[in-house]
Amino acid sequence: MVEINADQLYFGRIEEITIRYTVIRTLDLRQVVIPNTTLISTPIKTFSAEELVR
Numbered sequence: 093m094v095e096i097n098a099d100q101l102y103f104g105r106i107e108e109i110t111i112r113y114t115v116i117r118t119l120d121l122r123q124v125v126i127p128n129t130t131l132i133s134t135p136i137k138t139f140s141a142e143e144l145v146r
Contacts, residue, residue: 095137098130 096102096116104118114131116124 093139095139096126096131096134097136098126098134102126 093104094102094106094116102116102118102124104116104124106114107117107123108115111128113125113127116126118124
């Protein structure tokens with residue numbers, strides 16, 4: 093899961109990364125295409141679930 097604060101806040105999974113753009117699937121199942129030039133200058137937070145190890 094990622095949080096991207098571009099022109100608005102997006103939270104979801106990255107589905108595709110190309111040379112020109114990145115596609116994100118939001119929690120409400122919308123598909124958002126963000127140009128990579130925007131991502132270069134945008135704060136991005138990543139979230140991952142860590143497996144419990146004993």
